[in-house]
C-alpha cells in the first residue's frame with residue numbers, strides 16, 4: 001500500500017455532530033531496535049517488538065462539530081484528570097502530519113482524555129501507547145464515515161497514523177509481535193505501518209515475560225527526536241542499519257524455531273548496540289546508570305548459575321527490561337525481588353508480558 005491509499009477522499013460529516021470513542025493501547029519493547037529515521041518518519045532499518053500487556057494508555061476522544069468552521073485545530077488535553085498543556089504541541093504536530101489523511105480533524109473540536117497504567121515519570125515512554133491510542137480513536141471516527149472499512153485497513157491505517165506521531169507507535173496497534181519497516185523476509189512489510197509477525201511463533205515465545213526495572217525515573221536525557229537525528233552524521237550509521245536488517249532475518253528464524261539461546265544473544269546485542277550508537281555519537285551520551293550495569297551483571301551471573309534463558313534489553317534510558325520465558329516465571333520473579341529490585345528507584349518495577357494489542361472500550 002502507498003501513502004495515497006491512506007487518504008480519506010470522500011466523506012460526509014453532516015450527520016456526525018459529536019461523539020466519544022475510547023481505546024486502550026499498549027506500549028511495546030523492541031527486540032531489534034529502531035534508531036535512525038528519515039522524513040516522514042521512515043525507519044532506516046526494520047524493527048521488531050513484543051507488544052506489552054499491562055503498560056498501556058487509555059484515551060477517550062470526545063469530539064463535536066465546530067460551530068464556526070476554521071482551519072486550525074481545536075484541542076484540549078486532559079492527562080490523568082488535569083488539563084495538560086505540555087502534550088499539546090506534540091499533538092498539534094501530530095495533527096498537522098495526519099490532516100492530509102483524515103481531513104475531518106479540522107471540522108471538529110476535540111477533548112483528549114488520557115491516562116497511563118504506569119507511573120508518569122517512570123522513564124517508560126508513553127508516546128507509543130499514547131499516540132497509537134489516539135490514532136485508533138481517530139480511526140473510529142473515520143469508520144463512522146465509512147462503515148465498510150475492513151479490520152485490516154483499520155489497523156493498518158491506525159498504525160500508519162500512529163507512526164506519524166511517533167515511529168515506535170506504529171508497533172503498538174497489534175500483538176504479540178510486530179514488524180515495522182520494509183524487509184525482504186516479510187513480503188507484506190512496510191515502512192509506512194507495522195504488521196503482525198506473519199509466521200508461527202514458537203511456543204517458547206508465547207506469553208513471554210518482561211519485568212521493567214525502574215532504575216531512573218527522571219526525564220529522558222536524550223529525546224527520541226534528538227537521538228534519531230544523531231544517526232544522520234554518525235560514523236557507524238550505515239553498518240548499524242545493515243546489521244539491524246540482518247538481525248531481523250536472524251530474529252525471524254529464532255521466533256519460529258524457538259532457539260532461546262540465540263534469542264538471548266541477539267536481544268542483548270541489540271540493546272548494547274543501541275547504547276553504543278549513543279556512546280559514539282556527536283555529542284555523546286551515557287544513558288545507562290551504574291545500577292543498570294549492576295543489574296546486567298547480576299542477570300548474566302544468574303543465567304550462568306541456573307542455565308536460565310533470562311536476558312535484558314534497554315530503551316534509550318537507564319531502565320532495564322528483563323525478558324524471560326513463561327516457564328521460568330517463578331524462579332526469575334524470586335530472583336528479581338531478592339536480588340534486583342534493590343537497584344531500582346524506590347524498589348519499583350513493573351511486571352508485564354507480551355500482549356495481543358489495542359482494544360476498544
Ligand code: DP6
Pocket residue numbers: 029030032033034035041047125127165166167168169224225228274315316
Ligand atoms: C530506542 O519511536 O520514541 O525505543 O519516532 O522520534 O517518536 P520517534 O522515536 P521513538 O523511538 C524509539 C526508539 C527506541 C527503540 C525502539 O523502540 O525501536
